[in-house]
Structure formats: C-alpha cells, structure tokens
Amino acid sequence: MKQTVQLARIQEKMRPGIITRDGFIGTDRRNLIDILVEDDATVKRMDLTHDIIARRMIDLRDAGLGGLGNFISVTPHFEVRVDSVRGKLPCPFGDPGIFPKTNTTVNNLKTGQTITFTDLHIHMIGSHGFYEGKGSSFRLEPAELVSILEIEKPHD
Numbered sequence: 209m210k211q212t213v214q215l216a217r218i219q220e221k222m223r224p225g226i227i228t229r230d231g232f233i234g235t236d237r238r239n240l241i242d243i244l245v246e247d248d249a250t251v252k253r254m255d256l257t258h259d260i261i262a263r264r265m266i267d268l269r270d271a272g273l274g275g276l277g278n279f280i281s282v283t284p285h286f287e288v289r290v291d292s293v294r295g296k297l298p299c300p301f302g303d304p305g306i307f308p309k310t311n312t313t314v315n316n317l318k319t320g321q322t323i324t325f326t327d328l329h330i331h332m333i334g335s336h337g338f339y340e341g342k343g344s345s346f347r348l349e350p351a352e353l354v355s356i357l358e359i360e361k362p363h364d
C-alpha cells in the first residue's frame with residue numbers, strides 16, 4: 209500500500225536514537241502503512257478492535273498499581289507488576305501527550321505465559337493500532353496479547 213508523506217515522517221521518528229535508543233521498527237523493512245494494515249487485519253480476524261485490546265491493558269495495569277512495584281494477584285489467575293521508571297516519552301505519531309515509562313508485566317498463571325508492556329504501548333495500540341515493527345525487541349504480537357491477557361469481545 210502507498211505510504212503517505214505524513215506516515216513517512218512518523219516512520220523517520222521511529223528510527224533508533226530519535227525517541228528511544230532502539231526505535232520502534234527493529235529489523236522490519238516494511239513501510240509503516242504496511243505494518244499498520246497487517247496488524248489491523250490480524251485484530252479484525254480475531255473479531256476485536258485495538259480499543260478493546262488497549263482497554264484490557266489499561267484495566268490490568270490499573271489493577272497492578274496497588275502492588276507498588278511487586279506482583280499482586282488479579283482475578284481470575286493473573287499476577288501483575290507495575291514498575292515505574294523515571295522519565296517520559298513522546299508518541300512518535302506526534303499527537304500531544306507524553307507518556308511515563310511505566311512497565312506492566314502480566315503473568316498468566318493458567319498458561320504460564322508472560323508479557324510486558326509500557327504506557328506508550330497502550331497509547332500506540334489504542335490510538336494508532338501500532339504494535340511496533342517485527343524485529344523490534346518491544347513488539348507486541350496482537351495474537352499473543354489477546355491470548356495471554358485473555359481478551360474477549362465485550363458482550364452487548
């Protein structure tokens with residue numbers, strides 16, 4: 209798909225050493241538009257939205273805040289730890305707002321799987337549908353998030 213000038217500028221800011229040391233793309237050679245389109249299709253195939261995924265991440269982070277840096281149990285079978293690291297990061301998409309470097313680690317005790325994400329991840333997923341490039345050490349695979357965090361479409 210054709211990349212817009214605006215997305216090309218955003219992708220420049222995602223290179224290593226601009227906002228973060230490692231950047232947001234890793235070894236992914238694709239244009240940002242293609243990364244976004246593929247992950248969007250993956251999420252739609254699971255009958256979910258980026259917003260539903262981000263909300264679940266927020267709920268688990270908020271539940272973990274009470275642990276004050278230690279793991280605490282969250283029903284039904286999670287352990288969540290929220291570590292606050294000094295410093296804040298802007299979003300590479302250029303919208304206003306700056307995000308604390310908070311790491312949330314979720315252990316799913318039923319499956320034995322663990323995942324760690326930041327407040328910037330939550331924002332980039334919820335607002336931009338961006339999970340980072342493949343080959344970025346901080347990429348979150350949408351299917352892994354959904355499986356480990358047990359995300360389901362809300363019933364209406």
Ligand SMILES: [Zn+2]
Binds near residue numbers: 336
């Ligand atoms: Zn943003």
